[in-house]
Amino acid sequence: MKIVRLTQEHDFKPFDCGEGDLNEFLLQDSKQYAKGLLAVTYVIEDEESTVAFFSLSNDRISLLESDKATWRRIRASFPHRKHRSDYPAVKIGRLGVNVNAQHKHIGTDILDFVKQTFITNNRTGCCFVTVDALQSAVPFYEQNGFKPLRKENEGETVPMYYDLTQLL
Amino acid sequence: MYFCSVKRMIRHPRKTLKISDMAKPIEPTPVLKGDDAYEFVAEMEKQQKASEEEKARVAKGASFIQSLLTFTF
Numbered sequence: 001m002k003i004v005r006l007t008q009e010h011d012f013k014p015f016d017c018g019e020g021d022l023n024e025f026l027l028q029d030s031k032q033y034a035k036g037l038l039a040v041t042y043v044i045e046d047e048e049s050t051v052a053f054f055s056l057s058n059d060r061i062s063l064l065e066s067d068k069a070t071w072r073r074i075r076a077s078f079p080h081r082k083h084r085s086d087y088p089a090v091k092i093g094r095l096g097v098n099v100n101a102q103h104k105h106i107g108t109d110i111l112d113f114v115k116q117t118f119i120t121n122n123r124t125g126c127c128f129v130t131v132d133a134l135q136s137a138v139p140f141y142e143q144n145g146f147k148p149l150r151k152e153n154e155g156e157t158v159p160m161y162y163d164l165t166q167l168l
Numbered sequence: 169m170y171f172c173s174v175k176r177m178i179r180h181p182r183k184t185l186k187i188s189d190m191a192k193p194i195e196p197t198p199v200l201k202g203d204d205a206y207e208f209v210a211e212m213e214k215q216q217k218a219s220e221e222e223k224a225r226v227a228k229g230a231s232f233i234q235s236l237l238t239f240t241f
Contacts, residue, residue, distance in 0.1 A: 044236060059196060
């Protein structure tokens, strides 16, 4: 098995993770994201197939600055803390594991790799890992220490985050 | 049926590309407000350090992926 950084010349080996959106992203969109410098995709493959892939991009967690009432509440509750309205983050735009390789901890290993990389080799400053988790994948991310960003979520995905500072 | 179309896409990626077939875009994380913003700060405030066992587990998982790299990350 090996990991390659996706290039425009990359020849995809067969991949099916059971989620149409993830399959489509890898096979149709990932090169366009790379070309537009929007996201970088890393592909794990063996001799015969694509085992897994993940895409990373820059992100941030922002608190609405015009929400004065909430800011008053935050400052009153945590007066000693230096408050920011933005926190830099790395976003896992997509993460998919081939159905043949699922339940072998490779997804968890990928998350661990992202966490470890950004606490030991953090070149631009980033303190959170973010992800828009499919509803079916929420338990997986929770097991890996991710928390939901919002109490109520509409739509197919749940925005979640992992605080990297806990690993320092 | 879907699996067949994936196979076709692998062989002829450009010929089968349609806007309607494209995956949902990667979107920035939504801006937090109200209770969600407050809870986010509260969670940061009470965030505890990971245990040494958890740190070691993360490092071990990461080193497995690191061993597969064909480039410098």
